[in-house]
Amino acid sequence: MLWTLLIAHLAGIVVAGVAGRRGIRAGLAAAAIAPAATATWAISRLVGDADPATAELVWVAGLDLGVSFRLDSMALMMTTLVSGIGTLVFVYAIGYFSAGADGGVRFPTALLAFSTSMLGLVWADSVWTLFIFWEFTSITSFLLVGHKNTSADVLRAARRALMITGAGGLVLLAGLLLVAEAAGTTTISELGPITGSSASVAAILVMVGAATKSAQFPFHVWLPGAMAAPTPVSAYLHSATMVKAGVLLVAVLSPAMIDVDAWLWTGLAFGVTSMLWGAIGALRQRDAKLILAWGTVSQLGLLVTVLSLGSGKALFAGISLLFAHALFKAALFLVVGEVDIRTGTRDIAELGGLARSMPIAAAVAALAGLSMAGVPPLLGFMAKEAAIEAGLGLSGPERWIALGAITGGSVLTVAYTLRFWIGTFGPGPATEVAPRRLAMTAPAVLLALAGVLGYVFAGQVTDIVGPAAVEANEKASVYELIRWPGLKTAFVISIGIVAAGTALGWFLSARPVGAAPRTVGADAADETIEATLRFAPDITARVQHGSLPVYLATMIIAVIAATMPFFASAEIDHLVLWDRPLQAGLVAVTIVAAATGAVVGSRLGATLTLGAVGIGVSGIFVVHGAPDLALTQLVVETVIVVGFVLGFGSLAREFPRSSESWQTIRLVLSVISGIGIMSALAFAGSRPTGTAPIEALTDEAVDVGGGKNVVNVILTDIRALDTLGEVVVLATVAVGILALARVRADEVEAAS
Amino acid sequence: MIATRSPIVRLAIQTATPIAIVLGTYLLFAGHNRPGGGFAAGLVFGAVVVLRTIAGLQRPRHADTLIAVGVVIAVAVAALPVLWGDPFLDMKIVETTVPLLGKIKTGSALPFDIGVMAIVVGLIVALLDGLSLPTVDDTGTEAGAA
Structure with missing residues (x-):
């Protein structure tokens, strides 16, 4: 009632x-x-x-x-x-x-x-x-x-x-x-x-x-x-x-x-x-x-x-x-x-x-x-x-x-x-x-x-x-x-x-x-209340200053800080160089592409090398037996590369020259974050707890979700709430972009 | 636009479009048992949209509709089971026999995937709008997309 x-x-x-x-x-x-x-x-x-x-x-x-x-x-x-x-x-x-x-x-x-x-x-x-x-x-x-x-x-x-x-x-x-x-x-x-x-x-x-x-x-x-x-x-x-x-x-x-x-x-x-x-x-x-x-x-x-x-x-x-x-x-x-x-x-x-x-x-x-x-x-x-x-x-x-x-x-x-x-x-x-x-x-x-x-x-x-x-x-x-x-x-x-x-x-x-x-x-x-209302924009202006490089640097520093504890405790003795030689080849391609991307001067070149990194990684996924991940990664890379190319219409061909010191900061940050993430992964791999959930998940996928693709059943059934949350985030981002685009369209209209 | 000057690229994208749509649809339906799923399908469709934008061909324009439809479908699939007393997001499996195709096993995960797909395509269309690039329609004249 x-x-x-x-x-x-x-x-x-x-x-x-x-x-x-x-x-x-x-x-x-x-x-x-x-x-x-x-x-x-x-x-x-x-x-x-x-x-x-x-x-x-x-x-x-x-x-x-x-x-x-x-x-x-x-x-x-x-x-x-x-x-x-x-x-x-x-x-x-x-x-x-x-x-x-x-x-x-x-x-x-x-x-x-x-x-x-x-x-x-x-x-x-x-x-x-x-x-x-x-x-x-x-x-x-x-x-x-x-x-x-x-x-x-x-x-x-x-x-x-x-x-x-x-x-x-x-x-x-x-x-x-x-x-x-x-x-x-x-x-x-x-x-x-x-x-x-x-x-x-x-x-x-x-x-x-x-x-x-x-x-x-x-x-x-x-x-x-x-x-x-x-x-x-x-x-x-x-x-x-x-x-x-x-x-x-x-x-x-x-x-x-x-x-x-x-x-x-x-x-x-x-x-x-x-x-x-x-x-x-x-x-x-x-x-x-x-x-x-x-x-x-x-x-x-x-x-x-x-x-x-x-x-x-x-x-x-x-x-x-x-x-x-x-x-x-x-x-x-x-x-x-x-x-x-x-x-x-x-x-x-x-x-x-x-x-x-x-x-x-x-x-x-x-x-x-x-x-x-x-x-x-x-x-x-x-x-x-x-x-x-x-x-x-x-x-x-x-x-x-x-x-x-x-x-x-x-x-x-x-x-x-x-x-x-x-x-x-x-x-x-x-x-x-x-x-x-x-x-x-x-x-x-x-x-x-x-x-x-x-x-x-x-x-x-x-x-x-x-x-x-x-x-x-x-x-x-x-x-x-x-x-x-x-x-x-x-x-x-x-x-x-x-x-x-x-x-x-x-x-x-x-x-x-x-x-x-x-x-x-x-x-x-x-x-x-008035003072709070004046204070809040000041804080926002300080934190949300609008510089993309600084945002990225902030995120990377946070990642480094999060992975720092693993530097000391990662055990590398259980690591093997490769399961199959093909992996070594793919990794080599990925590393070369990444290194090229870091030094190349043109935007198009950087985009293509980034795409190559992504495709190399998806190749590694294939070799590891994760076709779903590889497929998604491949399509994402494709869309990103094509999208970047599309964006070049309104950008200069070359990157602007950045200062020496800023280049050094970027280099240091990327090296440390790379090592940090690698150590974190090595640490995670060296500490298995209990049995791997793969078998339970495979059974559950067929029984509960009625599908043989475990990844997709996890996404749409077992952990569907996460997916729902993620797509709502995507939708919110899209609405945000649309709103910004409209604001800009109005500005352009007002200017002309 | 970048590729509008090249008839070869344009033709290639035009020809690839139906193939990519078939591929995306396959991924959407196959996702439950083989690699694929709503996210991958949405990205394939999204890639089609991006390529067609580059080539100055027609493409979907209503990001807001796509997103709204996607969210409504996904949330409806999630919330409907509550009405008959099942837990939130409880997925149903349906098995039927369809002429020509034979025995089909599907479920409420499929519409959920379709919702996800619509949102992903919507996001990509929104991104394209957000880049606020001037697009060129089939006749080759500039149509400002502000």
């Missing part, structure tokens, strides 16, 4: 591309089919009780290479969010874009490609599969963020997002390598606790990778910039998908990291600073969308903080928060998009009075915002209660750090949520509003209602998030979401948070809105 869904998504990308030619709305509608089917299937599995679905494609069994998927409870929950919210976002985008908008092919295909990558990431059960889909999400999100590709600012923001998440991906790869090495398996569902110093390094690397993706301080600078994307993209990427990838990673790897202190402290460092810095950032913004973006940084900090605590209660709370956050944050982004489209601005200083003119949007924003602030009767409240409980259940210094951060961050969250709502919908000069579009309103309403229903059906939500948490920590099985906890410590803290946050939010809303601050660190990130 997983393969079917994946193929359906890939087919959907093609169909969306075709449909997109008729307009962006047709493309979006076509693209929505696959996610809708996936979401329906996932929900049906949530309701029923099914074993984890798995799918595997083994490539190299011994190296654990291949693609492996496993749809366990965590993946099922994430699939529901990714595809469910995905479907709503596609529907929403139909309303968001005007019918004649640009990018009808590009946008729906890129969005569906991103959705597909995200599913692969969520389903991955091998660290390699996880990494590959992780990178796919970076690349596809780059395309989405850079959708309005005519603006330099947008492109810079997209590039920043790509570079930070891409670099983080490499750090993650290093971390995953260490994790797989320490745990002795690459299968994520089989990871056991790892210990030792390499485990600490792995924990830090993985946490850094997760932090780049989940926009944790100081890597958060890409997220506000990514708001340059169309709002459906922001709603999707920054609620349920892209940024959740890092959080998900922290959750699925926590069984391995349960005993690693570095995991806890790195996670807390990222989480706590991001939670506070993000919330402060949200309070300083005046663009409603940027308030939400900074709020996302803060919320992700909260998630990373709670999940990195690692206890059963913490995992349960973290995954409940993850679930709740996906719902309310998507709803809030969708509302901001609607406000933007219908009023033409997102500036809270200009907006006002929308509660009357956009009552549905205001209600949705209120419900989703209250869920974010952690106010009953909403899903966000129960999740935040669980988080505070998790903090209370700790001991040691992390108890106070976690509790302090959760409390402080939550107060600020209440404050910026209130400021967001009042700024957008509250009193102010009435803003003119365009008519409502059903496609934009309905998805937001559904998501906001989901927060209410989640509270009403707390037991059912527990059945969704509970098993997912149990997979990360078995001790999570005893916890459940509680609708009304009574006057316990956590509830008292919650009341305090809401009271303090409301006061702060009210106070800040009453103050005039200041100028929009710049994102601290974004410029530094851009400058680093």
Whole structure:
């Protein structure tokens, strides 16, 4: 089933591309089919009780290479969010874009490609599969963020997002390598606790990778910039998908990291600073969308903080928060998009009075915002209660750090949520509003209602998030979401948070809105990227200087260096002069031809002597009983000689005179490399290991390949993968030549 | 072009072309049991292309098509077995009796070889284009191949 869904998504990308030619709305509608089917299937599995679905494609069994998927409870929950919210976002985008908008092919295909990558990431059960889909999400999100590709600012923001998440991906790869090495398996569902110093390094690397993706301080600078994307993209990427990838990673790897202190402290460092810095950032913004973006940084900090605590209660709370956050944050982004489209601005200083003119949007924003602030009767409240409980259940210094951060961050969250709502919908000069579009309103309403229903059906939500948490920590099985906890410590803290946050939010809303601050660190990130881009061509220019003789000399020196060890250890006592006298004759011809080629002055003469060398060598192959090799060598020599002759049309007859010293260098290099290769061959011939494979290969050629020509059966069957690789290289070279020829043709045309 | 001035060379290349094509085809099909194979066949065809270029005779021009066809065939032969659950690049052997030729033993290695051949010919055509030599068509007038 997983393969079917994946193929359906890939087919959907093609169909969306075709449909997109008729307009962006047709493309979006076509693209929505696959996610809708996936979401329906996932929900049906949530309701029923099914074993984890798995799918595997083994490539190299011994190296654990291949693609492996496993749809366990965590993946099922994430699939529901990714595809469910995905479907709503596609529907929403139909309303968001005007019918004649640009990018009808590009946008729906890129969005569906991103959705597909995200599913692969969520389903991955091998660290390699996880990494590959992780990178796919970076690349596809780059395309989405850079959708309005005519603006330099947008492109810079997209590039920043790509570079930070891409670099983080490499750090993650290093971390995953260490994790797989320490745990002795690459299968994520089989990871056991790892210990030792390499485990600490792995924990830090993985946490850094997760932090780049989940926009944790100081890597958060890409997220506000990514708001340059169309709002459906922001709603999707920054609620349920892209940024959740890092959080998900922290959750699925926590069984391995349960005993690693570095995991806890790195996670807390990222989480706590991001939670506070993000919330402060949200309070300083005046663009409603940027308030939400900074709020996302803060919320992700909260998630990373709670999940990195690692206890059963913490995992349960973290995954409940993850679930709740996906719902309310998507709803809030969708509302901001609607406000933007219908009023033409997102500036809270200009907006006002929308509660009357956009009552549905205001209600949705209120419900989703209250869920974010952690106010009953909403899903966000129960999740935040669980988080505070998790903090209370700790001991040691992390108890106070976690509790302090959760409390402080939550107060600020209440404050910026209130400021967001009042700024957008509250009193102010009435803003003119365009008519409502059903496609934009309905998805937001559904998501906001989901927060209410989640509270009403707390037991059912527990059945969704509970098993997912149990997979990360078995001790999570005893916890459940509680609708009304009574006057316990956590509830008292919650009341305090809401009271303090409301006061702060009210106070800040009453103050005039200041100028929009710049994102601290974004410029530094851009400058680093620019510097890299300037640095890279310099390096390339130095290494790839374009002098053929120097390239050749470099290669020969490398060969000499590689064969150097054999000079000493080659045994020549087993060598015989020749098996048959004919060999001596052929060798003599070859040597004479080679020597002539080295001194001859004309290009044609050099070419012909080189051809003679080749034919001499192929004669030696014949005598040795390798007709295949000889045939190939002969034909290659023929083509090369004729090709050279063809090239002479545009070259002088004689070689240019080269300097004395350069001649000496060439002479020395060729003599040493000749001796080196000869010693290497003598060494290889003197160290037979085991029996010669010829008989096994001959039998196998007939049995497996059905041919008597062993060489060809090796090429087309036994080692066909090598051949495939080689011909792809040939094809690539040919395409490169064609491209260069075309560039030159253009230059010639431009010159004439 | 170099050889266009010599009617003897031109005629020789013209006459040799069909022989070389037969030889190349033989190498392609014989490759499984005797010396030959897709690479050698591709080079023989490539040699024909180069010689005909020298003589200013007609030759294939679409390197990109040849390469694309070759890669598609080779990759298809490699990937198709995965669809019915066999390993990647699993080669099938087929034995049939064909009128006139009798019993024939061949397999999916043959199309793979054909793909290899197409890529090799494509590479050679691309190289010839890359040398960006002015070629001369059959009528003897210069046709710039930039």
